[in-house]
Amino acid sequence: MSRSMSLRIMTPLAIVVDQPASSLRANDASGSFGILPGHADFLTRLAVSVVSWTTSEGAARFCAVRGGALTVRAGQIAIATREAVTGDDLGTLDHEVLARFRTEMDEERVEHVETTRLHLSAMRQMLVRLQPKPRAAGV
Numbered sequence: 001m002s003r004s005m006s007l008r009i010m011t012p013l014a015i016v017v018d019q020p021a022s023s024l025r026a027n028d029a030s031g032s033f034g035i036l037p038g039h040a041d042f043l044t045r046l047a048v049s050v051v052s053w054t055t056s057e058g059a060a061r062f063c064a065v066r067g068g069a070l071t072v073r074a075g076q077i078a079i080a081t082r083e084a085v086t087g088d089d090l091g092t093l094d095h096e097v098l099a100r101f102r103t104e105m106d107e108e109r110v111e112h113v114e115t116t117r118l119h120l121s122a123m124r125q126m127l128v129r130l131q132p133k134p135r136a137a138g139v
Contacts, residue, residue, distance in 0.1 A: 004056045005037050005072075009063055009079040016084040017063060021053040024077055026070055035072055042072040048101045050093050051079065062090050064097040066105070 007024065009017040024035045027049035035042070046068045053061050068081030083101065087093045 003037055005035070005039075006076045007053055007079075008077070009051070009065070009081065009084050011081055011084050016086060017061075020056045021061075021077065022056050022058075024051065024053040026051045026079075028070075035077060037075065039072050041074070042070075044070050046070050046079065046081065048098060048105065050090065050098065052090070062087055062093050064093040064101065066101045 004020040004022050005024070007017060007019055007021040008015060022037065025032060026035075026044075027033075027047045028044040029047060033044075046065055048067050049065065051063050051065055055061060063084050063086045065079060065081040066083040068079055071078045085093065085097045087097070
């Protein structure tokens with residue numbers, strides 16, 4: 001059994017991390033979990049959280065992710081996420097970056113609700129205009 005795994009964290013625009021890792025910790029809907037070399041194949045949806053890993057030299061590394069998908073397959077860990085920010089200070093990532101991610105996600109939800117309301121209002125107006133007018137009696 002190999003003592004390290006390959007870790008790759010990707011966004012739609014870049015490969016943010018591509019390095020060996022001897023262990024990894026992440027969070028999904030069920031809570032925090034860890035991955036060590038020899039882990040079974042695995043797929044999960046990540047929460048907005050900080051992913052931490054230990055390099056093969058023993059150094060701790062951190063990356064804030066805006067959700068995403070994590071896969072483990074044959075000693076290769078891949079994380080696909082909309083946004084990722086690496087950093088050496090866990091406190092900064094945990095408080096500032098995750099707070100920004102959550103705020104942006106809340107704003108996107110509000111925008112989506114407002115867009116849906118506008119769409120429904122337009123549909124109602126179209127239905128009112130398309131309804132046939134009732135004819136007056138005796139005409």
